[in-house]
């Protein structure tokens with residue numbers, strides 16, 4: 001089992017008073033690129049013991065070296081393709097063998113898919129990666145999160161949730177695929193999931209929040225340049241903020257003392273924000289939990 005070291009560094013990029021995460025264990029999905037890489041680096045800089053998750057061993061190694069070079073901190077890596085349910089479960093089980101608790105879980109990995117495709121499990125990819133993966137990873141890691149006493153689960157949603165709705169009768173867009181429809185639905189699900197997790201863990205000390213990182217210049221939307229919406233997305237990135245800026249709200253929710261005990265909320269620009277009314281619907285949040293359990297309990 002992991003034993004924390006005793007080193008302290010207090011400097012960095014965030015606008016809130018720097019936290020000391022010495023001895024805390026943080027798991028960051030999508031920690032090899034974009035927002036997740038910056039967030040992982042900042043948590044490491046605050047002395048957390050950080051584990052990054054990615055699909056490629058080589059990319060994980062490169063990212064760990066970058067973080068080490070910039071912070072002096074070692075980060076651990078765990079390989080998993082989060083589109084595949086068995087790999088999400090294996091990741092949670094491997095993590096649970098290595099560590100006896102988890103203080104910070106940053107559900108950050110996500111993507112936009114221009115064309116409909118299914119995973120090896122036969123599940124539509126956007127739904128599998130953006131919603132079912134964080135659902136399975138978090139629920140499977142709940143015993144470790146509970147053991148931490150005041151664990152934080154932070155789920156990266158998007159302002160795109162505002163045009164999303166839950167297509168209960170066709171959640172995987174089998175009838176007619178819309179890339180933005182699928183993405184918006186998954187990001188709405190992120191907020192409803194964070195909210196329902198907060199409700200279920202109320203009073204335990206654990207918190208669960210969701211956020212919009214801003215419009216961020218990252219690898220996001222890569223591979224969709226051939227379509228009109230993909231080209232538009234790439235054009236618009238000129239006006240986007242940097243990954244350094246885009247990681248701020250994630251790091252804030254993972255580490256700031258200001259949000260200690262705050263749960264079930266949605267944040268933008270390091271401030272609580274009001275999501276779309278659909279994202280505040282507790283009945284939908286409960287239904288989503290049941291549907292997600294049913295879809296992943298095979």
Ligand SMILES: NC(=O)c1ccc[n+]([C@@H]2O[C@H](COP(=O)([O-])OP(=O)(O)OC[C@H]3O[C@@H](n4cnc5c(N)ncnc54)[C@H](O)[C@@H]3O)[C@@H](O)[C@H]2O)c1
Pocket residue numbers: 029030031032033034035036053054055080081082083108109110111129156157158159212213214215216217218219220221
């Ligand atoms: N960039 C934006 O403008 C923006 C806006 C709103 C929300 N977001 C959200 O922010 C989060 C991070 O995105 P980003 O902008 O840093 O994009 P990115 O493409 O740079 O990073 C996404 C990360 O997810 C990982 N990932 C993708 N598929 C995976 C898989 N199958 N298994 C494991 N890991 C996988 C990638 O390796 C990468 O590390 C996403 O959830 C995205 O929906 C981004």
